[in-house]
Amino acid sequence: MENATLWSRRESAIPRGLGMMHQVFAARAENAEIWDVEGRRFLDFAAGIAVTNTGHNHPAVKAAVLAQLDNFSHVCAQVTPYESYVRLAERLNAAAPGTTPKKTIFLTTGAEAVENAIKIARAATGRPGIIAFGGGFHGRTMMGMALTGKVAPYKTGFGPFPGDIHHVPFPAPYLGISEAESLLALERLFKVDIDASRVAAMIIEPVQGEGGFYAASPAFMRALRDICDQNGMLLIVDEIQSGFARTGAMFATDHAGIEPDLMTVAKAMAGGFPISGVIGKADIMDAANPGGLGGTYGGSPLGCAAGLAVLDTIEAEGLCERANEIGDRIVRRCEAIRQADKGLGDVRTVGAMSAVEFVIDGDATRPDPARTARIVGEARRNGLLLLSCGVRGNVVRFLPPLTIPFGQLEEGLAIFEAATKSA
CATH class of the missing domain: 3.40.640.10 (Type I PLP-dependent aspartate aminotransferase-like (Major domain))
Structure with missing residues (x-):
């Protein structure tokens, strides 16, 4: 089964009003990882839009x-x-x-x-x-x-x-x-x-x-x-x-x-x-x-x-405390990216509810939704699922499960950093 085939079936069977961020069809998931129908592994920084804070298929749940x-x-x-x-x-x-x-x-x-x-x-x-x-x-x-x-x-x-x-x-x-x-x-x-x-x-x-x-x-x-x-x-x-x-x-x-x-x-x-x-x-x-x-x-x-x-x-599992650590790691990495990238205009977080905002030439009044979309797409091609948002369409939000291993968090942030450079 292939994503492209399923997407074609989706367009015939499902109304266009149901937007879908990624043309990736999930087959299985565990904690912070999703595998698609073609067997590709993705790190999940979306968590079903902040639903699986405890990770996919948590054993206790x-x-x-x-x-x-x-x-x-x-x-x-x-x-x-x-x-x-x-x-x-x-x-x-x-x-x-x-x-x-x-x-x-x-x-x-x-x-x-x-x-x-x-x-x-x-x-x-x-x-x-x-x-x-x-x-x-x-x-x-x-x-x-x-x-x-x-x-x-x-x-x-x-x-x-x-x-x-x-x-x-x-x-x-x-x-x-x-x-x-x-x-x-x-x-x-x-x-x-x-x-x-x-x-x-x-x-x-x-x-x-x-x-x-x-x-x-x-x-x-x-x-x-x-x-x-x-x-x-x-x-x-x-x-x-x-x-x-x-x-x-x-x-x-x-x-x-x-x-x-x-x-x-x-x-x-x-x-x-x-x-x-x-x-x-x-x-x-x-x-x-x-x-x-x-x-x-x-x-x-x-x-x-x-x-x-x-x-x-x-x-x-102390997930409130872990959320703060995850957010700190995301901010540190994104602030380091911002030092060399004028287009990364703002970095913000409350716990692990984290986001970065892309603008043109560091000007907060000039949002850059086109680059934001390219970054999300490039990250997906390299195995990271992100979500965009914002009233101006220029925000990338980070919502990894609060149970994500820190090694996988850093892996995902490295993919994001590479995507900002290529986009």
Whole structure:
């Protein structure tokens, strides 16, 4: 079987709206390595878009899922509940930032978690308005697209979108957007577009994912917490890409020392099995009436079993600390590359949520998406899978599994460095 043949079949059978980064068809994977259908080995610096933080086929996750399969794969938690759902909720309630009692509901996808967080916020406050941030990504459902702060490719041709959604700039100093400017935009929003008393919640990624791995500082997150408290709004933190040890803490919000009212989680929480959730303050989570929340596959038994194994693995293998070491190694290597490459304009990381930004002649106002695409392609040809992102399409993000052997990490970074030189 060949990749080219499969790609031809893909183009005949699958709509073009489902973008695919690499024309490489996976056959098997283990930890930080993927082998394609032609037997070629690739180092995986994508981790299924920050899903396999614990690596592909982690033995503990695999064993937990196989054990659950011996019992049952699905009964629907809304029909006959099961203990693992309750136990995973208890553990996430305890792990979530802050001391206020928490409750958790499980769903299937990140977008579904976002949708339900908005529903809960509106039910709890009786208000309609939602504030999101430019460059943010919150999913491809109608509400997810409305919240997402990037038009192409996510919104093009799909409107109209749900109303009472408002955007303000996300602070990104490299792009010339200061925290003060972002906060001033909030003030203007309340004066021009929507009174603060009509806003149910703000939703923010503490580290933007698709937007380019720009991080909100602890001071900015605390400022948002204060604004929400002063105006009776809820603060929703979207931890879908940044959660579960990726940033060197269980959740990126932990770095800010604040307590969100609601938090969305997905991706890495089950090591590759579909599950998502909303974790929130108990009284807020109870705002929806019975039957107002749910979903047929929400909190699947396999996802709950895998999620419990992931939490065990993060603790047992010290993956928060390991994320920081991985991020340090990536930054050191990329900073060394930048000394000789004016086109590598910025290097940034929070834990192992790392990115580099390519520009023309060191000018931050002149993004270089064409070179970025060439680098990703050249790296793939030499056995390294990377992802690009960013509001300007000029960011390469590094998301290796947190369990990657350091030798393989350095091997991948060497391939990346060679790709920057040849591209």
